[in-house]
Amino acid sequence: MQQPIPLCPVTEPAEDLSRLVAGDKAEWDRFVQRYARVIFAAVRRRLVPAGRAHEVDDVAQDVFVKLCGREFHLLRNYDPGRAKLSTWLTVIATSTSIDHLRRQSAPTAALDAVPEAVLAVDPKPFERIKIPPDLLSPRQALVLELLYRRDLEVADAAEMLGVNPQTVRSTHHKALVKLRAHFNEKSD
Amino acid sequence: MSEQDRRKERDAELWHRLRERSRVITAEEGSHEMPDAMALAAYLDGTLDERAREGVEAWLATAPEGLDLLLAAREALAEPGAAAPEALVRRAAALVPDPPGRWLAGRLRGVFMPLWQPLGWSGAVAGVLLACVVGFQLGQSGYRSTVALEQLEIADAGFVFDPADEEIL
Numbered sequence: 001m002q003q004p005i006p007l008c009p010v011t012e013p014a015e016d017l018s019r020l021v022a023g024d025k026a027e028w029d030r031f032v033q034r035y036a037r038v039i040f041a042a043v044r045r046r047l048v049p050a051g052r053a054h055e056v057d058d059v060a061q062d063v064f065v066k067l068c069g070r071e072f073h074l075l076r077n078y079d080p081g082r083a084k085l086s087t088w089l090t091v092i093a094t095s096t097s098i099d100h101l102r103r104q105s106a107p108t109a110a111l112d113a114v115p116e117a118v119l120a121v122d123p124k125p126f127e128r129i130k131i132p133p134d135l136l137s138p139r140q141a142l143v144l145e146l147l148y149r150r151d152l153e154v155a156d157a158a159e160m161l162g163v164n165p166q167t168v169r170s171t172h173h174k175a176l177v178k179l180r181a182h183f184n185e186k187s188d
Numbered sequence: 189m190s191e192q193d194r195r196k197e198r199d200a201e202l203w204h205r206l207r208e209r210s211r212v213i214t215a216e217e218g219s220h221e222m223p224d225a226m227a228l229a230a231y232l233d234g235t236l237d238e239r240a241r242e243g244v245e246a247w248l249a250t251a252p253e254g255l256d257l258l259l260a261a262r263e264a265l266a267e268p269g270a271a272a273p274e275a276l277v278r279r280a281a282a283l284v285p286d287p288p289g290r291w292l293a294g295r296l297r298g299v300f301m302p303l304w305q306p307l308g309w310s311g312a313v314a315g316v317l318l319a320c321v322v323g324f325q326l327g328q329s330g331y332r333s334t335v336a337l338e339q340l341e342i343a344d345a346g347f348v349f350d351p352a353d354e355e356i357l
Contacts, residue, residue, distance in 0.1 A: 028284040036277045041269020046260050057276050064280040083229035091225045094261040128251040129210040138246030145249050148200040162234050179202045
């Protein structure tokens, strides 16, 4: 199988968060100064199109509350060997924004008043569909989802998957052959 | 509509039909298969091995909100965002309180820095000289006090109780 092209190559220097998670105030201030832009941008991108621009600051603050809550429990889960800190923070901030939109309210509260669920380490589970086993590979199903439900162009889907467009076309074709057979349709 | 468009529509219909006929897994039921934030970040950075990547893609293909999350995160990473408002940075920084010693140092700095900035080094030298003069003056007055105390003790010596005088009383 072709080696995937990194979506966002890891070039950022690995962050040492040991002093920060030990409660070093100066390290926390430095962290906030450095990554507030990343968090703010991710929250803004999700909330502004939903017509909730006025809530961006509060949700971004909620992200920081999550990060330092329970003695930096969430930050302790970050593994610099697996992904860039900015990528991980973007996922956390985007997930927090989606949760916020799902709740449709939830003003920013003091740390002690924040329910445990809001401080959850990972996003809340999402509802899923179960495709018949052995019908499509995960990538085939994802390619069909990207092309037919998200209306992405082949080039965009390829970029999203970190592969070249020809791989997407080939995966798409194989998936359709299987689908047609599954529904007893003739392949043309 | 061209033949190619019609074919694309038919193909899309196959995928929609499969999705509609597929069983829905509730959030709780499928929660154990959900990748955590670290795995999603690793997927975006392209650092997952093949098996882990397939696991994430299997979830993305069947969890629409999960795919929303990944696409939104990807878009946010692709575009440099505007700087965060200063008020947000201050509020976020304040979530972790200053240790007491640092608070005191900050207060002292707040008191003395406004004095230091206009005066600079010349002010510091003047301050040291002033401290020396004041110290010298205090030292001198302290010497005088000591001398005065000795004289007072001598003067008061006649009033010290002597047991030998008891008989006289």
